[in-house]
Amino acid sequence: MQEETLSPPKPPEQRDRVVIxxxxxxxxxxxxxxxxxxxxxxxxGNDLATFPSFPAEIxxxxxxxxxxxxxxxxxxxxxxxxHGDEADVLVAMNPAALKxxxxxxxxGGLILANEDxxxxxxxxxxxxxxxxxxxxxxxxxxxxxxxMEKLTKLAVADxxxxxxxxxxxKNFFALGLISWMFNxxxxxILEWVDQKFGADNPVGRANIEAFRAxxxxxxxTEEFHxxxxxxxxxxxxxxxxxxxxxxxxxxxxxAAAKAAGLTLFLGxxxxxxxxxxxxxxxxxxxxxxxxxxxxxxxxxxxxxxxAAFAGHLAVxxxxxxxxxxxxxxxxxxxxxxxxxxxxxxxxxxPSTGLPTKVEQSDLMMALFGRxxxxxxxxxxxxxxxxxxxxxxxxxRLALKYMTPVILLSDGYLAxxxxxxxxxxxxxxxKWDIAHTTEPNGPDGEFFPYLRDEETGARPWAIPGxxxxxxxxxxxxxxxxxxxxxxxxxxxxxxxxxRAAKIAGIANxxxxxxxxxxxxxxxxxxxxxxxxxxxxxxVNNANNTGYSAAHVHVRYLNPLPxxxxxxxxxxxxxxxxxxxxxxxxxxxxxxYLVPAITLSKVQGAPFMSAEITKKIIELAExxx
Amino acid sequence: MTTETRYKRADFQSNQEVKWCxxxxxxxxxxxxxxxxxxxxxxxxxxxFVSGIGCASRFPYYVNTFGMHSxxxxxxxIATGVALANPELTVWVITGDGDGxxxxxxxxxxxxxxxxxxxxxxxNNQIYGLTKGQYxxxxxxxxxxxxxxxxxxxxxxxxxxxALGTEATFVARTIDMDRPHTxxxxxxxxxxxxxxxxxxxxxxxxxxxxxxxxxxxxxxxxHNRIYLEAGxxxxxxxxxxxxxxxxxxxxxxxxxxxxxxxxxxxxxxxxPNPGVAFLLSRLSHGPTGPTPIGVFRQVERExxxxxxxxxxxxxxERNSSNSIADLVKQHGTWTVE
Numbered sequence: 001m002q003e004e005t006l007s008p009p010k011p012p013e014q015r016d017r018v019v020i021x022x023x024x025x026x027x028x029x030x031x032x033x034x035x036x037x038x039x040x041x042x043x044x045g046n047d048l049a050t051f052p053s054f055p056a057e058i059x060x061x062x063x064x065x066x067x068x069x070x071x072x073x074x075x076x077x078x079x080x081x082x083h084g085d086e087a088d089v090l091v092a093m094n095p096a097a098l099k100x101x102x103x104x105x106x107x108g109g110l111i112l113a114n115e116d117x118x119x120x121x122x123x124x125x126x127x128x129x130x131x132x133x134x135x136x137x138x139x140x141x142x143x144x145x146x147x148m149e150k151l152t153k154l155a156v157a158d159x160x161x162x163x164x165x166x167x168x169x170k171n172f173f174a175l176g177l178i179s180w181m182f183n184x185x186x187x188x189i190l191e192w193v194d195q196k197f198g199a200d201n202p203v204g205r206a207n208i209e210a211f212r213a214x215x216x217x218x219x220x221t222e223e224f225h226x227x228x229x230x231x232x233x234x235x236x237x238x239x240x241x242x243x244x245x246x247x248x249x250x251x252x253x254x255a256a257a258k259a260a261g262l263t264l265f266l267g268x269x270x271x272x273x274x275x276x277x278x279x280x281x282x283x284x285x286x287x288x289x290x291x292x293x294x295x296x297x298x299x300x301x302x303x304x305x306x307a308a309f310a311g312h313l314a315v316x317x318x319x320x321x322x323x324x325x326x327x328x329x330x331x332x333x334x335x336x337x338x339x340x341x342x343x344x345x346x347x348x349x350p351s352t353g354l355p356t357k358v359e360q361s362d363l364m365m366a367l368f369g370r371x372x373x374x375x376x377x378x379x380x381x382x383x384x385x386x387x388x389x390x391x392x393x394x395x396r397l398a399l400k401y402m403t404p405v406i407l408l409s410d411g412y413l414a415x416x417x418x419x420x421x422x423x424x425x426x427x428x429x430k431w432d433i434a435h436t437t438e439p440n441g442p443d444g445e446f447f448p449y450l451r452d453e454e455t456g457a458r459p460w461a462i463p464g465x466x467x468x469x470x471x472x473x474x475x476x477x478x479x480x481x482x483x484x485x486x487x488x489x490x491x492x493x494x495x496x497x498r499a500a501k502i503a504g505i506a507n508x509x510x511x512x513x514x515x516x517x518x519x520x521x522x523x524x525x526x527x528x529x530x531x532x533x534x535x536x537x538v539n540n541a542n543n544t545g546y547s548a549a550h551v552h553v554r555y556l557n558p559l560p561x562x563x564x565x566x567x568x569x570x571x572x573x574x575x576x577x578x579x580x581x582x583x584x585x586x587x588x589x590x591y592l593v594p595a596i597t598l599s600k601v602q603g604a605p606f607m608s609a610e611i612t613k614k615i616i617e618l619a620e621x622x623x
Numbered sequence: 624m625t626t627e628t629r630y631k632r633a634d635f636q637s638n639q640e641v642k643w644c645x646x647x648x649x650x651x652x653x654x655x656x657x658x659x660x661x662x663x664x665x666x667x668x669x670x671x672f673v674s675g676i677g678c679a680s681r682f683p684y685y686v687n688t689f690g691m692h693s694x695x696x697x698x699x700x701i702a703t704g705v706a707l708a709n710p711e712l713t714v715w716v717i718t719g720d721g722d723g724x725x726x727x728x729x730x731x732x733x734x735x736x737x738x739x740x741x742x743x744x745x746x747n748n749q750i751y752g753l754t755k756g757q758y759x760x761x762x763x764x765x766x767x768x769x770x771x772x773x774x775x776x777x778x779x780x781x782x783x784x785x786a787l788g789t790e791a792t793f794v795a796r797t798i799d800m801d802r803p804h805t806x807x808x809x810x811x812x813x814x815x816x817x818x819x820x821x822x823x824x825x826x827x828x829x830x831x832x833x834x835x836x837x838x839x840x841x842x843x844x845x846h847n848r849i850y851l852e853a854g855x856x857x858x859x860x861x862x863x864x865x866x867x868x869x870x871x872x873x874x875x876x877x878x879x880x881x882x883x884x885x886x887x888x889x890x891x892x893x894x895p896n897p898g899v900a901f902l903l904s905r906l907s908h909g910p911t912g913p914t915p916i917g918v919f920r921q922v923e924r925e926x927x928x929x930x931x932x933x934x935x936x937x938x939x940e941r942n943s944s945n946s947i948a949d950l951v952k953q954h955g956t957w958t959v960e
Contacts, residue, residue, distance in 0.1 A: 043957050232959075241956045255947055267704060285938035287945060290707060290931060295733040299700035302693075302730070306673070306704020309691060310712070314704070332694050422956065425947040463671045463689035463705065463712050471637070471683050473692025474676075483639060484684060 012183050012229040017076035019084030020178060022171075023101045024093030024114075026069040027059050029171035033091075034071025035417075036175055040188045042242035042419055045232025046075040049532065050417045051083035051605065056272070056355045063117075063125040068100040075182075077231040081532035081539075083416065085607035089181075091174050093117060093148070095126035110142045112177065114170065116149035144223055148173045148214075155213035160202035168203070169210035176214025183229045186215065236421060243420040245384040245413030245529075246273075249317075249343060250280035252391025254287060255425060257313045259392070260399055260433040264289040265312035267303035269296055269322065272355045273411040274345035277317045297325035301342065305329055308338045309472070311435055311462035313395060317343040320362045321352070323369065323406075330404050331370045334498065336472040337449075337458050339398035339405075343391075346410040348603045357603025358412035360528050361579035366406045367557055367586065373495050375502045377401070378556040380408040382531035385420035387413060390554065399433050400508075401501055402457040408556070410578075412529045412605050436461040436468065441480075446470060448482040456501030502558060509555050511562040516542065516549030521619040523570035525595070527553045527583055530606050534576055537611025541619070548615045553583070564591045572618045574598055576611055630661040637687040643678060648799035648825035652746065653685055655805040656715075660688075662806075663813065665713065672715045673702040675722035678753045679746035679825070682717040696727025699734035699743065703927075706740050710928050713813065716743040720761040721751050724780050728760075735791035737927040738817040742809075745782055745822050746799075749909075750831035762831075763909050782822040783904040783919055787897045793819035794900065795918045799826060800839045804850075804916065811918055817926045824910075837910055847910070851903070851917030856887040859913060867906065867915075874902040876913055892921045 020037065022030045031052055038050050051072040060067030074084035086106040092098035094117035105111065118133050132138050133145055152170040161169070172193075179186055190208055197204025218224045243251075257264035266289065268278040282291045290312070294300040301316040308314035318326060323344050333340045346362045348354035366378045377397045381387040387409055394407040436459035439446040448470040449458050461468035470482055476494060478485035485491070514523075516538060526534040531552050538550040551566060553559065567573055567587065573595045575584040581597030588595050598614045600606055635657040643649045660670060670688035674680035676695035683690030689712075693701050698716045706714040716734075723731050723745045734741060750768070751757040758768045758775040761782065765774040786794045793815040797808040805823065812819035824835045833840075837847045849859040849867065857867040858879060866879040866887035879887060892900065900919040907914040944950070 039955070043955070045957065045959065235959045237959055239956050239958050241951050241954055243954075247954075251947060251950070254950075258947065263708070265704070265708060284950070285935045286942040288935055288939070290935070292703075292707065292931075294700065295729055298697060299703075299730055299733065302697045302700030303704035303707070305693075306691075306701040306706075307708040308704070309701075310671075310705045310708035312708045328694055329697065336691065422948075422951050425951065462709075464668055464709055466666065466668045469668050469688050471672075471686075471690035471692065473684070473690075474694065475692060 012227040015228050015230050016078060017074065017080065018089065018182065018228065018230055019072060019074045019087045020089040020091070020182075021070055021072040021087035021101060021104065022091045022174065023068060023070040023097035024171070025062055025097070026055055026057065026067050027062065028069070028093045029168065030069045030071050030093070033171040033175040034073055036189050036192060037178060037184065038073045038417055039192070039242055040179070040184050041073070041075045042240070043188050044185055045235075046230055047078060047080050047233035047235060047419060048073060048075045048242070048417070049080055049083040050074070051412065052415045053604070054356055063094055063096055063122045065096045065100050065126060068097050070097070070101055075230050077233050079233060079235060081536040082608055083605070085609050089178070091178060093170070093174065095122045095128050095132070098132060099126045099128065105141065107140050108142065110144065111138060112174075113143065113145045114148040114174070115145035116147050146177060146217060151213050151217060152210045155209040156206035159205040159209055161206040165203065166206070169206040172207040172210040173214035176211035177218045180215040180218035181224065181227050183227055186211070235419065238421040240419045240421055242417050243384055244415055244417045245381060245387040245409055246276040246345070246415070247280055248384055248387035248420065249381070249391045249409060250277050250284070252388035253281065253313075253315055253341070253395065254284055254289065255388070255428055256392045256395030257289070259428050259431045260313055260395065261430060262311070262313040262433065265292070265304060265307035265314045266290070266317065267292040267294055267300045267307065267314070268317045269294050269300045271297070271319045271322050273347055273414040274317045274319050274322075274343065276414065277343065277345070297322040298329065301326040301329040301340075305333050305338060305340055308333070308340050309336070309463070311460070313399070314339070315341040315343065317345065319345050319347050319355075320349045320365070323362060323365055327370050330376070331372060331374050332474050333404040334370070334374050334376055335474055337402045337498070339402055339460070341394045341398050341405050341407060343407045343409060345414045346408060348601065354603045356411060358410050358529065358605060359578050359601060359603065360410060360530070361582065361601070362408065363556065363579065363582040364585075366408055373499065375499050375557065376403055377405045377502060377505055377558070378408065379405070379554055380528040380556060381413055382528060382552060382554065384413050384416055384418050388420070396431065397505060399431070400457065401455055401505060402460060403502065408528060410529050435465065437465055439467055447480040448472065449477055449480050451497065456497065456504055506558040506561045509560060512551050512553060512560045512566065514549050514551055514566060517547055518549070518569065520547040520549035520570065522548045522572045522574055522615050523567065524548055524550045524574045524576065524611065524615065525553065525567070525583070525587065526550070526576055527556060530576060530578060533606040533608050534611050536608035537606070537615065540608055540612040541615040544612070546616055546619045548619070556583070559590065567591050567593045572596065574614060574618060576600070576606055576614070578605070628662060628664040630667065632657045632661045634667060635660045635687050637685050639684050641685050642681065644829050646828040647678070648748065648827070649679060649682070649746065651799045651802065652744070652805065652823055652825060653682065655802050656809065657686065659806050659809045669711060670713050670715065671702075671705050672717055673698045673705060674717040675727055676753070677719040677722045679717055679719040680722055696722055696725070697730060698722070699727065699730040699741065702741050703734055703739045707928050707931060710740065710932070714741050716741050718743065718745050720745065720747045720749060720759045720782070724760040724782060724785070732785070732789045735786055735789040735818050735820060738792050738924050739927045740816065741818050742812045743818065743820045745820065746825040747782055747822050748825045748827040748831055749834050750827050752827050752830055756830035763911070779908070781904060781908055784901060786820045787901045787904055787920060790897055791820050791920070792817045792922050792924050793918070794920045795820070796822045796824070796916045798824045798835065798838055798916060808918070811921070815921060817924060835910065837912070838914055847913045849906070849913050849915040851890045851892070851915050851919065853890055853892050853918065855890060856884060857890050857903075857915070858887060865913070867903070869899055869902055874906050876906065892918045894920075895922055
């Protein structure tokens, strides 16, 4: 930093929180700028939550609304629940980014625009008839502009980057300016660039020069008279890391394999937004994990089932369309009663739908989307860091009960980040999991379908074990021997035994806890990634004189054993879901309660205000 | 060739009643495989049979080893998982022309190209048996079945050509009725490191009887079986009077007397390029004439499993930490006090 050019610092204004959204073309590097801002804020000690949003196309046409990519980060000096309903600051790298994101900016919020991109051509592409930066249409906001492209060009002139590469660094100019404005420590960003590109790499040097230019521009330009400071959050003591849902899932699966003393095997096929789990696990080979990129979704689950048969902790990761393809193999896993984890990182459907956007619309498929009577455990992660625990829990259930398990995550958790207070990962207790090595019948006979009295699970005797040779398969099996049986009574008995095994898991999972009053006017029931927004919405309602309680359901099948009693205590049950009411449907069917759906299928998470508004509407309706 | 081992064929017979139709070619193949397993001095529990769906795929239920009767077409994928999980196992895939080439064609070609350590036995009877007689992807054009009353209009696969097209490292063909040859092929496949593919012509005496009559009929077989033997000229016929030449325009059947023995191709399954083997596989399509049986191709290539374990070992050498806490630390942490 060229200290001599800096004017004396002005005292920053203290804020307890701020929501910043970086928005630009999908090639503008907004995800990178947002991630770097997030990491430096995390290291600074803020609590945070992020919401990346990007188009399905890698490079949609430049300057168009369809090509806008954004990254929202909420930083605070307190323990926050959401990525923020509305942005306090919008960084708009072009007119399309402004247009696509303006509706999410808080009234009076700050718009920081790259004025160089607001030329006639870009304005027209975004559908503006006149320049919003100058036509007074943004009078409800605080607008600041910077010639980001011109200044980036000047800043990188001596770094050796040429041609079109010159403007690639403009995201670092924006990042520098925002970092100055919010008093971020800059060292970690500069170090990251050095590590990523190498200290002498022209692109790395260009990024650093652009970052400095942005930082200094804020400091020396009269217009930017104001800086803000968000103090570190008073989070519980401990070691923290910033983690996305997919990363947490990968690590959770690894932790489960270690706890179980098994090799982790991941067979998958790339699909948005699940791919980065396969990528993350693929770089963990030094833990002895095996990854297999299959020829298709069906093979992905197929190799995993084979690995499960042979004794590994087997996992397949996918999203909705892949679940449909894997459904037949899930039923085989269920019939052969082998442990297998299917991770469904949900996205908006049906069909290809909105592949990069969040939705919770695979719940019904997870619960019921198989041929035959085929119940299996379904659990859902509620936050990026919760995905770690849920991954471990999915593995525990799969191994203990010898069953496939579906773990539901979604695109919001997959890419969203938050600080995670890291538990003592090397002190995770070992699980009591062992492959069967001895015959379990009289006279040295082996009964592959002799069930454990407590869990209903069958033994896991893996190929290579002497004396335990046996055959499994999709045809109905006789109890005990596992031999093919077409006996009608046996089929009914086996169907019931498989169902009872899964239903019995209800006694092995925690009861749900109610947040809020027993006498609240409205009980809000949520599942999955909506936890933060719903909890914040419930808190807001309670803080404004209404009375609401909240139950968040992690286990979707079997449902927690106390859930029915809790639901029946309340007159009004609100179930907000990023689908058309799938959990509500299940609750009505299961408990005969009048659950009311709050549905949202816009490819975006709930805002807490949407939850609060609906709670108030229900509370005030005394009919 | 049988050797004394601790096993007898009966040790590989399960206690389940075999339920194929009387006279089915599958019985012969089952007997050949069980006898071959007994001949090997390999622990019974080290064998795993994985099958899909179809008549052939009931096979694992009848072999007293580990086994899985899985999903239509998916056996190569599931078997791949078994083989990668435990390299000490011998993993056999039992499939048919419908299972392996129709619904499971994708998994088959990918297993073949990857060279996973699998022994794939494809029972080709050129018909759907379990669903009672519909044309299959190897049925000849014009075949009249219940779903092709006017004759099939599907151009069929030649399974050996297909396998060679994937650059599989071991490709062979045999005939159910010829037990010594079947055993020889099983032995070669077993000894091969990587994916071994054997097409077995198998008679379905109920829905497609005598489909391989040219190769099995007492009158016809000597004139139509072309035994491929490494290092030997490719000749056939009762008095080896016929032979095969290979040139730029393909493999051709000739009278040895017309061209001289020197012009007859010498079989070399170890050629790195699968081209000549492919030309040989084109000699017949069906079979509707003289047909090569034996090992078309056998080349050495590292297996997928060896490469996978090699990468794991390399990764462990580069990073010896087995601590998830270290992993998180590398990711970047901060402390709140």
